[in-house]
Amino acid sequence: MQDDTAAGPAAPAELRDLFVELNDLKRVRSAGRVGTIAERLFAQGWAMLTGGADPQDVALDVTATALAAARLTDLDAAFLTAAGLSEAESATVLRAGFDEVTGPLDPALRDRLRARLTPGEPPEAGYVPGFVGALAAQPRAGVTCPGKPRILLEPPENHAEHCLMVAVYGVCLSPFYRADPGTVFLAAMAHHLHNAAMPDAGFTGEMLLGDHLLPIMEVATGWALGELDEAGQLRGEVERARAVLPDDSTAEGRAFHAADCVDRVLQIAQHLRAASLTMGTVLDEMELVHAGPVKGFHDRVLRDMRIP
Secondary structure, three states, X not given: XXXXXXXXXXXXXXXXXXXXXXXHHHOOOOOOOOOOHHHHHHHHHHHHHHOXXXXXXXXXXXXXHHHHHHHHOOOOHHHHHHOOOOHHHHHHHHHHHHHHHOOOOOHHHHHHHHOOOOOOOOOOOOOOOHHHHHHHHOEOOXXXXXXXXXXXXXXXXXXXXXHHHHHHHHHHHHHHHOOOHHXXXXXXXXXXXXXXXXXXXXXXXXXXHHHHHHHHHHHHHHHHHHOOOOOOOHHHHHHHHHOOOOOOOOHHHHHHXXXXXXXXXHHHHHHHHHHOOOHHHHHHHOOOOOOOOOHHHHHHHHHHOOOO
């Protein structure tokens, strides 16, 4: 029997907890903002790309923003400056949030990402391709297996959220595989372009389509790629990045497939984690009724009302 560990680890275990926490960006929403943080970062990334920004720069900017948002959520640069902070003060807050979660990252990548959280002119935004909104409106299939009924867990994620999270994970993983982060990011952002038009029936649907699957995916992907024709060389860059998707023969392919696998499983794990949550965790570990001038009164109220 072949020893699967003989060649060393296939992925960096130290990034696990960070990825679990980042995954919640697919579920965090705020008043006055449409969609989750992940959904909005997906649109922001594509607007930067169509505006002519280098994919490497977009990869670093979007990933740095996502990492800062892991703890700060929508307390972002736009809100902080609107609320009266200077650009320098806002950047200090963002870097504090970034620092809380990024200890496990490769040090060189961490420094490159942190440097993005500094005051400066944002890159010029281009248009948002139509497939961005379509992917945000397209639910993921849930858990499917040929010959068995699907398992749906509500609320479902959408394809924009999944693509964004895989892109961010891929950038974080890129040093481990010695992969180019810009290529991994762009491949991940574009790996479900076909689902902008093609409903997601999961693994079951793919098997039932049989030989029709790849031609249909090619047609649907072409529709989405056509929306990039007015963005100069971007379509060619996307097509070159997507060349790493079929297998794990390249460093970029390994970084992408590791990120894709992790996100698919963590999406389900968060449902199971919520279902197994205990009041002991909420009250004792997370201090739902936290320290403050009225904590003693709160504790007595809960005790006398026999809550929980």
